[in-house]
Amino acid sequence: MAKRIKVLVGKPGLDGHDRGARVVARALRDAGMEVIYTGIRQTPEQIVATAIQEDVDAVGLSCLSGAHNNLFPKVVNLLREKGAEDILVFGGGIIPDGDIAGLKEAGIKEIFRPGSSTDETIKFITDQVNQ
Amino acid sequence: MTAIIEGMLNGNVRSLAKAITIVENDRPGKKELLKAIFPRTGNAYLIGITGPPGAGKSTLTDKLIALLRQQGKTVGIIAVDPSSPFSGGAILGDRIRMQQHALDDGVFIRSMATRSHLGGLAKTTVDVIHLLDAAGKDVIIVETVGVGQDEVDIVKIAHTTVVVMVPGLGDAVQIAKAGVLEIADVFAVNKADREGAAKLVNELRAMLDMSTGDWKPDIFSTVARDDVGIADLLAGIYQHREYVHGKGLDQVKFKSNVRQELCTYLMDGIIELANSYPDFEQLVDNIYQKEITPLEGAEKLFKKMGVKNNWLTTGGDDAEKN
Secondary structure (H helix, E strand, O other): OOOOOEEEEEEEOOOOOOHHHHHHHHHHHHOOOEEEEEEEEEOHHHHHHHHHHHOOOEEEEEEOOOOHHHHHHHHHHHHHHOOOOOOEEEEEEOOOHHHHHHHHHOOOOEEEOOOOOHHHHHHHHHHHHOO | OHHHHHHHHOOOHHHHHHHHHHHHOOOOOHHHHHHHHHHHOOOOEEEEEEOOOOOOHHHHHHHHHHHHHHOOOOEEEEEEEOOOOOOOOEEEOHHHHHHHHOOOOOEEEEEEEOOOOOOOOOOOHHHHHHHHHHOOOOEEEEEOOOOOOOOOOHHHHOOEEEEEEOOOOOOHHHHHOOOHHHHOOEEEEOOOOOOOHHHHHHHHHHHHHOOOOOOOOEEEEOEHHHOEOHHHHHHHHHHHHHHHHHHOHHHHHHHHHHHHHHHHHHHHHHHHHHHHOOOHHHHHHHHHOOOOOHHHHHHHHHHHOOOOOOHHHHOOOOHHHO
16 A cells, blocks of 8 residues: 655745645545645744654645745755754745746745646655655 | 654654654554553543534643643643545644644644544554653643544543533433433533523533432533633543542553553454455355355354354353343
8 A cells, every 4th residue: 555645734924815725735635645734824933843743744835925935945944954854845826937946946846836736736745755 | 763762752752753653654663662662651641532523622622731831741632633534535634723832842742534443533543642651741632533422432541531512513312312421521511602502501410410420520611712711621620630540540441441452453453364364355255145144254254263162153242141
C-alpha cells in the first residue's frame, strides 16, 4: 500500500479569504490524504510548530493579501531552523509572475495560482512525497 | 530509533511527533519503541471529551488546556476526526480551535484520523496515549470524533469521561437510551446560553436521579466560546479524579486498558493469519454460495490454526445456564 500522505493546509497572515484553501483541503481529502487544516490568520511560527507536532509530509500555504514574499520564505526558514527542512512547502494564491522565481529560490517548491487544477496539486504532492 | 526514543523522552518535540507516526503507521521499529517507553507509562491523568458533532468539544478542550496551563500542568491532546469511508482521506480540523496554544512548549497537540476504526477513536490512539504519557505530559486529553449513540470506547480508556451535550438534539427518550449518556463521569451542557439548555439540564438530572452507581455525575453549564463555566467544569473533573484515586480505579482502568490492547493485537493477528491461508478466498466463496455458514467457515479456520476447543459454539451468554 502507498504511504499515507499527511498535509498541513494553512493561511499565514491577515487575509481571511479561505475559500481556496478549503477547496484544496477538500480535494486532498478526496485523494486519500490526511489534511490538517489550521484555518486563517496563522503566524508562520504557529504553522511550523503545528507541522512539526503533526509530523506532516507537506505544508500548503495560501495567501491572497500580497504578503507572500514575506510570509512563505519565513515558513521555510523556520522549518530549517527546527531541523525540519525535509517537509515539502508549496503555496498558492494571488501571486504575480515576477515573484515566482524568488519564492522558488527561497525554498517554496511550487506555486499554484488561480486557474490551476487541484489534480495538478495532488499529482505534485504525491510525486514529491513518494520520491 | 534510539535517537527518536531518547529524543522523545528528553522533551524533543520532533522526536515525539516522529514516534507517533511510527506507531500510527505501523512502521518498522514500532515494537522496539513501545517496549522502550512502556515502563514509563501510567503516570498521566487521562481525560476523555466526547459528544455529538458540533457540541463544542474542541472549543471546550481549548479552554481546559488554558486553565491546566495556568495551574502549571503540561498537557497532551489527541484530537480524533473521521476518515472518509470512500477515499480514506480526512480533514482534521479540531486543532483550529486550539491554535492559541501552538507555541506553548507545555502543550503537544496531535490530530488522528479514525482510518475506519469504529468506537470513536483510532486503532492506535491507546499507543499514542502511551507515548505522550512516557514523554511526561501531566494530563492527556483525548477528544473523540463527534459521536452519536454507541461510540463509547473512550470510557474504557479515560480516567474521567466528560460528555458534552448541547440543547436541541432530542427529547427525554433520547436521554433515556443506553450508550453515550451512560458513560459520563461529568456532563457539560455547552452552548448553555441557547434556548432549551435549562430543560436539558433538568432532563439529565432526572435521568441521573434514577442511576444507582456510587458515583453520581455532576452537570455543568458552559459557554465554551465565551469561556463561561470552564473553571467549574475542571473542578468537577478534579472531583471525579479524587474519587477515582480514592477507589484505586485508575489501576483497574489501566489493567482493563492493557487487556483491551492485548485483545486488539490478538484479533488483528488472527485475521491476518486467516487471510494468509491460500484457500481463504475459497472459503469466502463457499459461504457466498451458501454451501456453509459464516460460523462454520470460522470454525474451519480455527481448526486450521490448531485450536482444539471450539468456543464459538460452546461459549456465549447462555452457555452457563444450560
